[in-house]
Amino acid sequence: MTENSSQRPTSGPNSHPELPTQYAPADVEGPLYERWVERGYFEADAKSDKEPYTIVIPPPNVTGSLHLGHAFEHTIIDALTRRKRMQGFETLWQPGMDHAGIATQNVVERELAKEGVSRHDLGREAFVERVWQWKSESGGQISGQMRRLGDGVAWKRERFTMDEGLSKAVQTIFKRLYEDELIYRAERIINWCPRCLTAISDIEVEYDDDDGELVSIRYGEGDNSIVVATTRAETMLGDTAVAVHPDDERYRHLVGIEIELPLTGRRIPVVADEHVDPEFGTGAVKVTPAHDPNDFEIGQRHGLPNLTVMDEHAVITAHGPFQGLDRLEARSAVVGALRAEGRIVAEKRPYTHSVGHCSRCKTTIEPRLSMQWWVKVGPLAKAAGDAVRDGRVKIHPEDMSKRYFDWVDNLHDWCISRQLWWGHRIPVWYGPNGEVVCVGPDEQPPGGEGWHQDSDVLDTWFSSGLWPFSTLGWPERTESMEKFYPNSVLVTGYDILFFWVARMMMFGLYAMDGTPPFHTIALHGMVRDQFGKKMSKSFGNAVNPLDWMDTYGSDAVRFTLARGANPGVDVPIGEDWVQASRNFANKIWNATRFALMNGATVEGELPAPERLSATDRWILSRLNAVVAEVDAYYEDYQFAKLSDVLYHFAWDEVFDWYVELSKTTFAKGGAEADAARRVLGEVLDVTLRLLHPVVPFVTEKLWTSLTGQESVVIADWPGDSGFRDEAAEREIENLQQVVTEVRRFRADQGLQPGQRVPARLELSGTSLAAHEDAMRSLLRLQPAGEDFTATASLPVAGATVALDLSGAIDVEAERKRLAKDLAAAEKDKAQTTAKLSNDGFLAKAPDHVVEKIRTRQATAEADIARITAQLAALPKG
Numbered sequence: 001m002t003e004n005s006s007q008r009p010t011s012g013p014n015s016h017p018e019l020p021t022q023y024a025p026a027d028v029e030g031p032l033y034e035r036w037v038e039r040g041y042f043e044a045d046a047k048s049d050k051e052p053y054t055i056v057i058p059p060p061n062v063t064g065s066l067h068l069g070h071a072f073e074h075t076i077i078d079a080l081t082r083r084k085r086m087q088g089f090e091t092l093w094q095p096g097m098d099h100a101g102i103a104t105q106n107v108v109e110r111e112l113a114k115e116g117v118s119r120h121d122l123g124r125e126a127f128v129e130r131v132w133q134w135k136s137e138s139g140g141q142i143s144g145q146m147r148r149l150g151d152g153v154a155w156k157r158e159r160f161t162m163d164e165g166l167s168k169a170v171q172t173i174f175k176r177l178y179e180d181e182l183i184y185r186a187e188r189i190i191n192w193c194p195r196c197l198t199a200i201s202d203i204e205v206e207y208d209d210d211d212g213e214l215v216s217i218r219y220g221e222g223d224n225s226i227v228v229a230t231t232r233a234e235t236m237l238g239d240t241a242v243a244v245h246p247d248d249e250r251y252r253h254l255v256g257i258e259i260e261l262p263l264t265g266r267r268i269p270v271v272a273d274e275h276v277d278p279e280f281g282t283g284a285v286k287v288t289p290a291h292d293p294n295d296f297e298i299g300q301r302h303g304l305p306n307l308t309v310m311d312e313h314a315v316i317t318a319h320g321p322f323q324g325l326d327r328l329e330a331r332s333a334v335v336g337a338l339r340a341e342g343r344i345v346a347e348k349r350p351y352t353h354s355v356g357h358c359s360r361c362k363t364t365i366e367p368r369l370s371m372q373w374w375v376k377v378g379p380l381a382k383a384a385g386d387a388v389r390d391g392r393v394k395i396h397p398e399d400m401s402k403r404y405f406d407w408v409d410n411l412h413d414w415c416i417s418r419q420l421w422w423g424h425r426i427p428v429w430y431g432p433n434g435e436v437v438c439v440g441p442d443e444q445p446p447g448g449e450g451w452h453q454d455s456d457v458l459d460t461w462f463s464s465g466l467w468p469f470s471t472l473g474w475p476e477r478t479e480s481m482e483k484f485y486p487n488s489v490l491v492t493g494y495d496i497l498f499f500w501v502a503r504m505m506m507f508g509l510y511a512m513d514g515t516p517p518f519h520t521i522a523l524h525g526m527v528r529d530q531f532g533k534k535m536s537k538s539f540g541n542a543v544n545p546l547d548w549m550d551t552y553g554s555d556a557v558r559f560t561l562a563r564g565a566n567p568g569v570d571v572p573i574g575e576d577w578v579q580a581s582r583n584f585a586n587k588i589w590n591a592t593r594f595a596l597m598n599g600a601t602v603e604g605e606l607p608a609p610e611r612l613s614a615t616d617r618w619i620l621s622r623l624n625a626v627v628a629e630v631d632a633y634y635e636d637y638q639f640a641k642l643s644d645v646l647y648h649f650a651w652d653e654v655f656d657w658y659v660e661l662s663k664t665t666f667a668k669g670g671a672e673a674d675a676a677r678r679v680l681g682e683v684l685d686v687t688l689r690l691l692h693p694v695v696p697f698v699t700e701k702l703w704t705s706l707t708g709q710e711s712v713v714i715a716d717w718p719g720d721s722g723f724r725d726e727a728a729e730r731e732i733e734n735l736q737q738v739v740t741e742v743r744r745f746r747a748d749q750g751l752q753p754g755q756r757v758p759a760r761l762e763l764s765g766t767s768l769a770a771h772e773d774a775m776r777s778l779l780r781l782q783p784a785g786e787d788f789t790a791t792a793s794l795p796v797a798g799a800t801v802a803l804d805l806s807g808a809i810d811v812e813a814e815r816k817r818l819a820k821d822l823a824a825a826e827k828d829k830a831q832t833t834a835k836l837s838n839d840g841f842l843a844k845a846p847d848h849v850v851e852k853i854r855t856r857q858a859t860a861e862a863d864i865a866r867i868t869a870q871l872a873a874l875p876k877g
Helices: 025-038 070-084 099-113 122-135 141-149 164-179 232-240 295-304 327-340 378-389 398-408 460-464 479-485 494-511 545-552 554-563 574-598 613-637 639-668 671-691 695-707 726-748 767-779 812-837 839-844 846-872
Strands: 052-056 092-093 181-194 199-200 205-221 226-230 240-246 257-260 264-272 286-287 344-358 367-375 394-397 426-430 437-440 487-493 518-524 527-529 571-574 757-762 781-783 792-796 799-803
Touching: 025 141, 025 695, 052 070, 052 460, 052 479, 070 092, 070 141, 070 487, 070 518, 070 527, 070 545, 092 479, 092 527, 099 122, 099 286, 099 460, 099 757, 122 812, 141 545, 141 554, 164 181, 164 437, 164 460, 164 494, 181 295, 205 232, 205 257, 205 327, 226 232, 226 240, 226 426, 232 398, 232 726, 240 295, 295 494, 327 344, 344 394, 367 378, 394 398, 398 494, 460 494, 494 518, 545 554, 545 574, 554 574, 574 639, 574 671, 574 695, 613 639, 613 671, 613 726, 613 767, 613 812, 639 671, 639 726, 639 767, 726 767, 726 792, 726 799, 726 846, 757 767, 757 781, 767 781, 812 839, 812 846
Parallel strands: 052 092, 052 487, 240 264, 394 518, 487 518, 527 571
Antiparallel strands: 181 199, 181 367, 205 226, 205 344, 240 286, 257 264, 426 437, 757 799, 792 799
């Protein structure tokens, strides 16, 4: 009848350790986690003959600490890997950290500044040693926080993107790409941070709406003049052309001539370029090829010179009165000078527009022409797109595939060099006579006078792009590579689909001869506050998950996050929801404690169905259905739905119904009680195993107490035996209808929950006769005496429950209370009806106000019907 039984204990039903009366997460979680790690439950054996299941952790920055986004993502990954481990897979959740080039260098430089020195005072080698020292002493704080959350990672395999093995992988793939002419050096426009003094990737640029200015400037004179608008007036010093659309009749006479560039004494050409939108602004744009990516492309098409007018600190270098000014100082000074010459046509302040900022230091990004190293992404991106198109890699949810294709099909060459000291130094040496040599990991760099290594380091995303295979030992063909590559699934946020995921796809397919790095990409959303707003320190709504763990326990945080995890959809979360999840953990604890105190057991085989009561058959039928439902949701990455199914099954069906119904059975004793104890043990055993991947701590403590076994971490995952009993399910559904309706009636009549009243139950012709004792116990109904007089009769599900309330309530006081409530409801109905009948009100009031009035009217009408029925049901007196 069931496939759900795991290995059974040898201890008897009375040998369960006594559980404390209250669940205290702080006393349970830490010791349990350390026991799991000590026993090696999370380690993975490459020599195992089990089917592999592999997930790599999206490597957190070595400078980072656990935030709600990490907690959300780790909860999903941990649930997946815990379930697969229980299903018998050789499961690897690969841990590790990213060296976070810019962030880490900034942290250490700030430490040095406190000592009154800079990295330049130390020199490169000493500075890098200082960073390693910082990493050893202060880095990796997040590892301890991951333990708090319960992450089941293979700690003995932990990697770091700057460790020896991963550094070898970086150098290996760089040389291969270089030799295949997929890495090259060229002068292009990049995102430049004047504070960090390095190029940064697109993902490290944050765009905010800033208040700036829009200035319209007249270039040229008379009929040969043209007006352009800019938010960066200082860049006009580097203009080398004005561009217009070739079909724009307004400027056709100017194309090909030169006009005067104000303040500079230079003349620049007017060129025709299809990039220009004739409908935007004046239809003419200034072209500054060395300081704007679009202008650079125009310049390339027209052979324009690249005139750099700012240095790496964003200070003006162009000769003249503005030389030496910071870009913002120069902006005001240039506009003032243009105004003095009568060149300003219009000025708009404030002018709100999107401006890129460095994600690390918040400095405004300066597009800058610079000699950098690049990856030629064309063939790599095509392979990454083809792997999804031909089904080798699936993106979940599927509708995210379009965004992926939009990105990889239009990917520009990737700037991989950074002007930092911390990171993987570019393995290229330059000789005294212009020689360029790329050095592999097992090769000696060239020596002799005049040779020097490139001073730049690689973009952090370059090394993290190798993560799915470099962590397994590549470029060596290790046992781990053979066993665990490709990864089974990648779990990550949709916000880095383009940056990290695309790079792993490109590098994995390239390095592994066309084998993609993972079979499935499962994308999740962003964690937001309970109102759907992005969490940010500046908004005052950021939450430290460790604070919630301290207050409510890690299981409560995990369950809250899992209940919001719909694929690819943002996750709202509030503290009230975490508190509700804590209440759920307490409910599991209290119900299991009750079961153990009443002899629930997993010993022996389950009795045959014919020896079980309808209540027992109902819960076992529902249990198997829930197992199947949860499995289906896991395969579809529907964590919100599987968590909701488990919540309502555990709380509503097991704890609120089955446990309560079983109390009567236990009180009677005998064979039926023994069978119920075995069924209750089975249901709790399976339910705790189903819940374990999401709430590991409380389930471990309760499951080991119930079963006497070693750990639920290594228990078998439950299976659906196929047992269903529709007749028993209908029977208990009828019982539930009766109990629910009578409870509602009691509440409407103002009876206290524990107040007992006489009742006669007419159950003939139904399947509920066997449940009369349980129903009377649940409903606080005592047998009808000789003086019983039915004051209310409730027909439900083929049964009739007659109640005598004559001695249970003060009828007159209750009638007065209800009459007062009825008068208030009728008044509210009259007011709302009058407003909704007023055409003038309906014409002027906003839609949401009208809708609110309609809702009030509907509520009033429902209250009138309910209260009228309650008055009619009162005993006549």
